[in-house]
Amino acid sequence: MSKDFRETELAGHRLSEETLMLGYGYDPALSEGSVKQPVFLTSTFCFPSADAGREFFDIVSGRSKTARNDADGGLVYSRFNHPNAQIVEERLAIYEGADAGAVFSSGMAAIATAVLAHCSPGDAILYSQPLYGGTDSLFKKVLSRFGVTALPLADATDGAAMRRDGEAARAKGRVAMIFLETPSNPLASLCDIRLAAEVATDIGRAQGHRPLVAVDNTLLGPVFQSAIRAGADLSLYSLTKYVGGHSDLVAGAVLGKREAVAPIRMLRALLGGNLDPNSCWMLARSLETVALRMRRASDNAVRVAEFLASHPKVKAVHFPTMAKPGSAQAQIYARQCTGPGSLMSFDVGDRASAFRVLDRLKIVKLAVSLGGTESLICHPATTVHSGVAEAERLAIGVTEGLVRLSVGIEHVDDLIADFRQALA
Ligand SMILES: Cc1ncc(COP(=O)(O)O)c(C=O)c1O
Secondary structure, rough: OOOOOOOOOEEEOOOOOOHHHOOOOOOOOOOOOOOOOOOOOEEEEEOOHHHHHHHHHHHHOOOOOOOHHHEEEEEEOOOOHHHHHHHHHHHHHHOOOOOOOEEEHHHHHHHOOOOOOOHOEEEEEEEEEOOHHHHHHHHHHHHHHHOEEEOOOOOOOOHHHHHHHHHHOOOOOEEEEEEEEEEOOOOOOOOOHHHHHHHHHHHHHHHHHOOOOEEEOOOOOOOOOOHHHHHOOOOEEEOOOOOOOOOOOOOEEEEEOOHHHHHHHHHHHOOOOOOOHHHHHHHHHHHHHHHHHHHHHHHHHHHHHHHHHHOOOEEEEEEEHHOOOOOOHHHHHHHOOOOOOOEEEOOOOOOOHHHHHHHHOOOOOOOOOOOOOEEEEEOOOOOOOOOHHHHHHHHHOOOOEEEEEEEOOOOOOHHHHHHHHOOO
C-alpha cells in the first residue's frame, strides 16, 4: 500500500471502502508525518509562482478547457477548495463509485446548488413523493420564482407512470432533472433509480437533452445504497445524518459524474456554500466508523420494526423489510439496497395517541433529524413536514398518527423496553 493511501488495489486485491475510509486521499508525509490530517485553518493558499496563480484561477473559474475539474488544480481560497474538503470529497466519491464530489455547508445547500446549477428558466423538474419537507418547500415555493416548474411523479416505481409524467412535463418545458428521494423521509418508501435512468434516456431522445437523474441518498448511502452505481447521475446527501452520524454537525454533499458535478462546484464557489475545514475534519473521522454505525443501527431497526409491527396499538410500520413479499417495494429493495437502514415511521392512529407515545419515551429522544448514534423520534405532520399543505400531506401518507423514528446504536433490548412502556 502506498504511503499516501491512494491505491485502491493491493497486489490485485480490491480494497474495500471500509479500509479506504481510514486514510484514502491523505499523505502523512505532507504534514510532518501526522497520522491524522491536521485541520487546515486558513482562508487562502500561497501560489508557488504568479503563473501558477493564473493557472489555478483559470481552473477554479472554469476558463481552463484542459482541466477536468476545479479539484484538479491547485489550492486557491477556502471558499473554492481546501485540503480537509478534498479528503472528504474523495472518500465519499470512492464509497459511492462516483468520479467527483463537492461538500456543502448543509444538505439543503447541496440540493439547492445542484438544482440551480442544472436548471434554467423555462425548465421542468420531476420529483418523487414524499420528499423531505425542506426539499418540498424549495421545489414548490422557490423554483417557480426562477421560472422552473416542479411536477410530482405519481409513482416512481412504475416505468409507464413515469413516462406519462415525463410527457406531461415536456408540455411545460425542457425536462432538466428527475429528482428522487429513496428511501423517502418519512415513509421510507423506495423509488426505482434504474427505471428513472431509462425514462431520462427516453425523454432525452425526444427532447434532445437528457435530464439528469439526481437521487437524495441520505437515508441509505454510502453503506447500503450507491445511487451512482444504480444509474443516477448525481447522488445528494445530507451529511448531517448518517455520515456525520453523531448529531454534532450540519453538512451536505453532491457526488457524481465529473461533468455533472463541475457546474455545481462552480456555483458553490459563487454562492459560498462550501463546508468549513473543522466540519470536514469531523466528517473524515465519522467516515472511519460509518459502516459500523449504520450496520448496528440497521440491525437494531429490524428488531424494533418487528416489535412495533406486532404491537396491537400500532396500525402500520413503514420500513423496507416490512414490504409485502413480491411487491414493487420488495423487489426494488432486493435489487437496489444491501440493507434497510434505520429510519422508519409507524402509525398509531391519531395525533393525540402519537403525542402520548412521544411524551412517554425515556431513552428515545424527542427531536428532529436522524442518523445519529442516539435514537430520535418526531411527529412529521407538526414538525419536519408542517410546511406541506394538509391535503397534500394526507395524500402522500403523512398522517396525523404518523411518528418518525431514527434508530440509533443503543442496546436494542433497551429500545424495545422503552417502546413497550410508552405504548402500554
Ligand atoms: C432526506 C433528507 N434530505 C435532505 C435533508 C436536508 O439536510 P440538512 O438539514 O443537512 O440541510 C434532510 C434533513 O432532514 C433529509 O432528511
